[in-house]
Amino acid sequence: MNEKITFTLNGEPISVTTDSDRMLLWVLRTDLNLTGTKFGCGEGFCGACTVLVDNEAIRSCQTSLKDIKGKHVITIEGLSNNGALHPIQQAFVDHDALQCGFCTPGMILNAYSMIIKNPNPSMKDIIENMDDNLCRCGAHNRIVQAIQSAAKIMQGGK
């Protein structure tokens, strides 16, 4: 059913009129041209489509548009500030925590959600939190290191 859905996207208010049963992933990619959010499996198994809704990491391929009414959505495009990388993005660059880069936006947003809730995560916390975001290039250990280093920087330490 076509419906006007209003929500906040990367800090800006936005309204989209479309079938509100459509999944957020496809609205972002197709209607709003935000292609940084990736389609990997379509069933919520891989995590490539992870975005933040009210700071909670969710699978946008499994979240319908009507479920985000009035909420704040952050995609990878909303993380950097005027071209300056967010500390998590910078840590992924510095640690070479990516190869093909297809899982990277979802990894970064899932990590961001965790750090918001747990600013000082242990290695074990990070490994467990990232468990359901798949990476076929096998960058897992570097991703974990990058997140740990970013969490420290975000706390103001080094």
Add this chain to the structure above:
Amino acid sequence: MNQKTKKAWRNDAYAKVTGKAKYAADLKFHNMLHAVPVYSNFVHAKLRHVDTSQAERVEGVVRVLTAKDVPGAVRWGQIQKDYRMLVDDHIRCHGDVVAIVVANTRAIALDAAELVKIEAEELPMLFDPDEAMKPDAMLIHEDKGTNIVAHHRVRTGEVQQGFAQSDHILEHEFRTQFIEHAYMEPEAAICNPRSDGVMDVYGGMQHPFSTRRFTAAMLGVKLSDVEIIEVPMGGAFGGKDDTIAIICARTALAAQLTGRPVKMVYEREWSIRESYKRHPYKMSYKMGIKSDGKIQAVQCRMVADAGAYCSVSPWVTWRSTVQCCGPYKVEHVHCDVYAAHTNNVFTGAMRGFGAPQVNFAIEQLMDMAAEKVGMNPIEFRQHNLLRQGDTTVTGQTLDTHRVSLDQVLDTVVDKIDYHTKLKRCSRGKSKSDELYGIGLALSYRGASLGAEGVDFCSAIINVQQDGSILLETGVHENGQGAETTMIMLLANELGVKKERIRYRRASTSTIPDGGTTVASRGTIMGGGAVVNAVKILKQIFADGLADELGCDENSIVFENEQIRNQQGDRSIAFDEAILRLFSRQIYPYAFGVFQAPQVSWDEESGQGNAYFTWVYSCQAVEVLVNKSSGKITVTNAVAAHDIGKAINRSGLLGQIYGGMTMGMGYALSEEIISENGIIITTNLNKYKLLHSTDVPDIQAIIVENNDPVSPSGAKGIGEPALEIAAAAVANAVYQATETRYFELPIKAHRP
């Protein structure tokens, strides 16, 4: 975990962490249509009729295409032209595509695809390659007259005599599974018919030139009429060759026939259903050993399931043949390797390419043989491994580069403290809930294509008036960091900052066919081309700046953004040198080629100089096996690889981590399961990749012995990093449980 001290650099990292990197599915064109494939419910059937009328009547459907609409070739392939890009006679596997629906939206195309009616007459099915090889077996491709796709041999010495001289005989059968590449990015293609008659193709593929051949063939046009444009790709691992080439060709067909841009993006389920897999192998090995620890003879017979189409099965099985005895001296060898057609999903290239299967068998046999003669696994390997100047089982003398098996073996044994830990292994008994084991595996791997193909590659260096440099090569960025490596190599060779260099993403119309970016050949072949292009560029500088420098190309020195003579009393800044060359009507432009050195192969005897150089590798792992659940956990891993020379150190380490991780998934969890030819592991919940909690600490050690045969000194790492991990895990599981597992994935039963 290895703590990084230096910040890494990749030319595409910024785009990838910000979501700005545009993969094929992220592109769109004005007036674009959407296409989807139509599958049948059959696995093996004679196609009678495809009724598209109902689908065509759906509002928003523009065309429904079948084999009858193809102006060029319907059947194509890299070796045998047996793949039906759209089915024209028989459906031979469940992933076969019968039609393409082209519509204004993807949703309309998906709905209409359900309305395509396929009438077909079911045929008997074959799923066992051994059955398929019998003389009276039903033929999957009648025109071939046989189901056997490939048969390679090694014949050296007198194997029966070798067994007669042996004190012990080991005979075992090993089996491996179908493996999915599971690149995170499912296949996607967009084709845009240009006003000049050229078809532009954007897609995630690792072999643009093969994609161009498939596409031009299907459209019935010349190679120059199709331009494949490189875009970032979300992983390949050998898997983005044939299938994505075929998807690009079908998309181009739709674009050609509608005159509009067309996009085709695959669902994960379609990708797993249709795309080729790693070959499952059945391997029978017989090994004769003397009591003093010397391998006397090896006889082996391997059968690989090629599935419904040939793809590159003859090449995959050839590598298994060459590496059938591992990196060891064996005087008497009799080896037969076959690939045979079945109605299973077809199989083709995947990282490792016929080596992981063989290594799983031979490296376990090495441990078993060591135990038989009462030797330590390391000591037994040291008794048999190939050293400088030794001759391989295919008659190749290894004397053109450093043969470093001892070095990689010693490095790993020391680093992981193998000998101490071997004594602690549980061998089926422990006081805790877990059994502990350590295992190791060793390999040599022929670099690049070897005698399976013509092997050359090119690079273009085009320096601009302002001193910025455009670099392009015939190798493709698959996600591995090939562009970064090429930039680093050029910066080093020219003595300039890497920030000067922009990697120009090549298209098939701007650079000659450099072959496919597979076979761990990107760095050695592309890098060789870059080094050879630099030599030409240096000549241009020496000639053009003779007044300033007064030296020839051999004594010109490029360093610290300066160009100088050897004595250092005459020099010129790089920027200034470029300006002077342009003012003298000289282009600082060079086209370099690296032609791989000659290799040879005789199919009858299985003898020849199979590869022009080799990579030497050793990996070891420690495991815990839970006594009640049987769950196997890898707790620590160490790898050492002699890759010649490190150009992109961080990229190299990343390849080792990734390759080992994929190899451990091969050992423990990954398996494509089919029932009567229908894959049931259709998405990433059922197809089990390793997750972050499954990945152990991995210590990667880069061993450098500059390779004189490689212009850059470097070899390759992508596949060496994967090909022995499963064997190391299997050996560790044995030391933990005292049970040998002959099948992959290893499913440890409760002790």
